[in-house]
Amino acid sequence: MAGWYSLVADGWVMDFFWTSLRHHAMKDLLIHTQNLCYRYGRQNILKGLDLHIPKGSIYGFLGPNGAGKTTTIRLLLGLLHPTAGEVQLFGRELRQHRAEVLQKVGALIETPSLYRHLTGTENLEVMRRLLGVEKKRVAAVLEMVRLSADAHRPVRQYSLGMCQRLGIALALLSDPELLVLDEPTNGLDPSGIREMRQLLKDLNQQHGKTIFVSSHLLSEIEKTVTHLSILHQGKLSFEGSVQELQQVAIQANVLELEVANTLLARDVLLAHGLAVETMGGNWLRVAVQEKAEAAVLNQLLVEQGVPVTGLVFAQQSLEELFLSMTEVPSVETSIPQPLALV
Numbered sequence: 001m002a003g004w005y006s007l008v009a010d011g012w013v014m015d016f017f018w019t020s021l022r023h024h025a026m027k028d029l030l031i032h033t034q035n036l037c038y039r040y041g042r043q044n045i046l047k048g049l050d051l052h053i054p055k056g057s058i059y060g061f062l063g064p065n066g067a068g069k070t071t072t073i074r075l076l077l078g079l080l081h082p083t084a085g086e087v088q089l090f091g092r093e094l095r096q097h098r099a100e101v102l103q104k105v106g107a108l109i110e111t112p113s114l115y116r117h118l119t120g121t122e123n124l125e126v127m128r129r130l131l132g133v134e135k136k137r138v139a140a141v142l143e144m145v146r147l148s149a150d151a152h153r154p155v156r157q158y159s160l161g162m163c164q165r166l167g168i169a170l171a172l173l174s175d176p177e178l179l180v181l182d183e184p185t186n187g188l189d190p191s192g193i194r195e196m197r198q199l200l201k202d203l204n205q206q207h208g209k210t211i212f213v214s215s216h217l218l219s220e221i222e223k224t225v226t227h228l229s230i231l232h233q234g235k236l237s238f239e240g241s242v243q244e245l246q247q248v249a250i251q252a253n254v255l256e257l258e259v260a261n262t263l264l265a266r267d268v269l270l271a272h273g274l275a276v277e278t279m280g281g282n283w284l285r286v287a288v289q290e291k292a293e294a295a296v297l298n299q300l301l302v303e304q305g306v307p308v309t310g311l312v313f314a315q316q317s318l319e320e321l322f323l324s325m326t327e328v329p330s331v332e333t334s335i336p337q338p339l340a341l342v
């Protein structure tokens with residue numbers, strides 16, 4: 001039986017939940033990667049990513065620090081070349097149509113490069129001239145990121161959240177259809193994070209922007225995104241809608257058992273190939289696929305001389321599911337072990 005971690009590793013999630021995006025009409029995908037691979041020297045960072053970012057979505061790209069999010073974004077923007085696989089933007093292969101497709105993309109990678117002695121307006125004006133866009137875009141993008149009131153203050157007086165919003169305003173100057181944002185909430189306080197979430201929703205819903213946003217925290221973007229993928233050790237462990245991820249969490253039942261002898265119970269369960277986590281007191285956690293397995297496990301433990309004194313189902317939160325998909329599992333391995341002698 002698969003545990004909640006091996007459930008993902010076994011491809012169970014892929015088989016049952018990677019459906020809606022894979023079958024999205026290709027013309028509706030603003031970003032599509034196939035078997036995207038990247039290596040720094042001998043280190044394989046990305047091992048065959050198939051990303052599907054639908055037009056009109058806010059797509060969260062999740063993974064812990066060092067997972068390869070920035071590397072992926074650099075590949076999407078043509079700043080790095082894949083060691084294998086390809087990137088399509090707006091249905092066209094990036095390498096062959098680079099200039100044409102990238103003019104429809106605005107990007108913010110990590111912290112924006114800003115002239116701190118210049119005002120918000122002046123920073124935008126410098127970029128506006130470089131891009132050759134209309135003068136009225138400056139006021140328009142300041143309004144979009146809600147910086148109009150602070151536009152004439154020098155950037156050195158801006159908070160980190162204001163700097164991030166000015167960075168997004170810079171990315172919006174050319175009126176791109178697609179915004180690519182690398183961890184825009186990094187380092188922001190809770191109110192800055194809330195403002196950023198609202199800004200992304202407004203840009204999506206009121207201004208029609210498709211947004212690809214990376215983050216290492218599900219909780220920061222869970223309520224904002226329409227679709228998401230989870231990057232783990234160079235591969236995607238999930239891609240789909242938020243509702244589909246919730247379905248995975250619901251189906252990944254976790255059974256909590258109170259037993260008289262946790263060491264013996266643990267050995268019995270491990271010997272049957274189950275993923276077991278020791279909790280406080282006399283409690284153990286076991287991942288099961290169906291609720292009916294509770295009765296089977298109860299009987300098994302009793303037969304092996306371990307009375308079960310408590311039995312509760314705990315549903316995984318999305319955050320727990322995300323952690324189980326991206327961390328080295330805290331559960332003990334499900335390698336079968338010999339039964340301990342009573």
Ligand SMILES: Nc1ncnc2c1ncn2[C@@H]1O[C@H](COP(=O)(O)OP(=O)(O)OP(=O)(O)O)[C@@H](O)[C@H]1O
Pocket residue numbers: 040045063064065066067068069070071072216
């Ligand atoms: N120029 C480089 N040369 C060698 N290795 C690199 C280089 N840039 C990144 N790496 C490595 O590639 C891996 C992925 O890095 P990347 O910055 O893409 O991850 P990330 O998911 O964006 O992480 P973070 O959230 O910490 O920025 C890391 O192990 C990193 O050390």
